[in-house]
Amino acid sequence: MADENAVEFIDSIPDGEGARRATELFAKTYGYQPAGVWDAPGRVNLIGEHTDYNAGLCLPIALPHRTFIALAPRQDAQARVVSSINPGSVATAELEGLEAGGVKGWAAYPVGVAWAMRQAELPVQGFDAAFVSCVPLGSGLSSSAAMTCSTALALDDVYSLGYGSSDEGRVTLISMAIASENDMAGASTGGLDQNASMRCQAGKALLLDCKPGLTPLENVSQQDFDLAARGLELLVVDTCAPHQLNDGQYAARRATCEQAAAKLGVENLRQVADTIAASAGDDPSARRQGLQEALDRLPDPVEVKRVRHVVTEIWRVTDFVRAFAAGDMAESGRLFNASHDSLRDDYQVTVPELDLAVDTAREEGAYGARMTGGGFGGSIIALVDAGRSREIAQKIADRFARKGFNQPRALAAVAAKPAERVA
Ligand code: ADP
Numbered sequence: 001m002a003d004e005n006a007v008e009f010i011d012s013i014p015d016g017e018g019a020r021r022a023t024e025l026f027a028k029t030y031g032y033q034p035a036g037v038w039d040a041p042g043r044v045n046l047i048g049e050h051t052d053y054n055a056g057l058c059l060p061i062a063l064p065h066r067t068f069i070a071l072a073p074r075q076d077a078q079a080r081v082v083s084s085i086n087p088g089s090v091a092t093a094e095l096e097g098l099e100a101g102g103v104k105g106w107a108a109y110p111v112g113v114a115w116a117m118r119q120a121e122l123p124v125q126g127f128d129a130a131f132v133s134c135v136p137l138g139s140g141l142s143s144s145a146a147m148t149c150s151t152a153l154a155l156d157d158v159y160s161l162g163y164g165s166s167d168e169g170r171v172t173l174i175s176m177a178i179a180s181e182n183d184m185a186g187a188s189t190g191g192l193d194q195n196a197s198m199r200c201q202a203g204k205a206l207l208l209d210c211k212p213g214l215t216p217l218e219n220v221s222q223q224d225f226d227l228a229a230r231g232l233e234l235l236v237v238d239t240c241a242p243h244q245l246n247d248g249q250y251a252a253r254r255a256t257c258e259q260a261a262a263k264l265g266v267e268n269l270r271q272v273a274d275t276i277a278a279s280a281g282d283d284p285s286a287r288r289q290g291l292q293e294a295l296d297r298l299p300d301p302v303e304v305k306r307v308r309h310v311v312t313e314i315w316r317v318t319d320f321v322r323a324f325a326a327g328d329m330a331e332s333g334r335l336f337n338a339s340h341d342s343l344r345d346d347y348q349v350t351v352p353e354l355d356l357a358v359d360t361a362r363e364e365g366a367y368g369a370r371m372t373g374g375g376f377g378g379s380i381i382a383l384v385d386a387g388r389s390r391e392i393a394q395k396i397a398d399r400f401a402r403k404g405f406n407q408p409r410a411l412a413a414v415a416a417k418p419a420e421r422v423a
């Protein structure tokens with residue numbers, strides 16, 4: 001009886017097993033052996049949501065949950081892809097003459113990477129590939145970037161492009177992964193996910209600055225994020241909320257931010273955050289006053305809310321980095337909470353499942369909890385004392401059952417390594 005509703009924890013697949021399973025699927029599908037196996041992680045963003053496309057800051061960690069790709073190059077320009085999710089079905093595409101949006105369905109993600117490389121006149125021909133993944137799809141944990149980044153790294157390797165081995169080179173591969181999602185899959189993305197998958201380090205959170213024009217050396221810094229050493233865990237709960245039609249919503253949020261920036265006479269909302277912080281310093285009331293003065297110049301109440309979220313969220317990223325480094329978990333948790341409340345009330349991208357999961361985690365003693373990813377469904381994260389994740393996840397599952405929501409799933413997030421070759 002007690003186990004009937006026991007919350008499922010999604011395990012990560014160890015490298016060796018991922019390599020074996022991807023190789024097996026490849027050989028079974030195509031009848032020969034792959035040239036190698038590569039993998040790339042999903043991610044959770046700790047804080048800094050909907051800031052990447054506003055030239056702001058964000059703070060992701062890579063998950064131990066990864067997408068494995070077994071791949072071999074081809075002599076011609078054909079691409080064939082298969083996924084363990086539907087192992088009987090092989091999708092094919094011709095790269096020669098392929099145009100943006102020319103591949104439909106999930107195959108657009110990997111094929112789009114080769115397409116973007118060829119658009120950039122890199123010497124890339126066709127490929128056969130087989131994917132095995134334990135990153136939940138469409139849960140705000142970036143299975144799409146795990147797929148495009150693992151593909152980019154594999155193609156880089158088999159076509160000897162030479163970008164995968166340095167951080168600077170990876171930035172080039174990231175741009176191919178972004179182009180694939182934006183232009184081939186038609187899924188608007190701001191760059192956070194791909195940077196996280198390619199550049200996060202084990203035990204670290206990646207402080208990513210999305211201001212345009214920064215060099216790879218300038219736009220990231222690695223922040224210690226060793227939860228175990230602090231007696232903490234990061235619980236991730238995938239709400240499994242029914243998929244919403246969120247594409248239009250994402251585009252609408254972006255458009256509103258751009259319009260508001262234009263009305264404020266700046267290129268992006270980051271400039272608003274920086275200008276206020278430069279004169280107000282760390283004084284919260286001076287910052288609030290500076291922000292209010294900017295908001296007073298916006299006639300539209302919706303723009304006011306959106307801008308208030310983006311500007312305060314950018315500040316919260318640096319505040320969180322500072323609080324966590326100082327070991328101040330109460331403040332770190334408070335910032336998680338403030339981020340969620342802002343996404344709920346001002347950015348309006350939460351759904352009842354996200355809010356209930358967050359409220360439950362807080363009531364059960366989390367230092368703080370917030371939605372992570374784009375919203376409209378997806379996952380929450382909660383900063384909790386070590387050993388408490390399962391119990392809190394179960395409380396969330398029990399409440400979901402009482403509400404008639406879908407059964408949620410959980411996973412344990414440890415800051416993991418970036419995309420790499422595994423076989
Ligand atoms: P998220 O990146 O948060 O998981 P997205 O909507 O951006 O959500 O990307 C999910 C999409 O990526 C899926 O609908 C599918 O098209 C594609 N995808 C990701 N991983 C896989 C996989 N292992 N097999 C097949 N398709 C995948």
Ligand code: MG
Nearest residue numbers: 142143144145
């Ligand atoms: Mg995605």
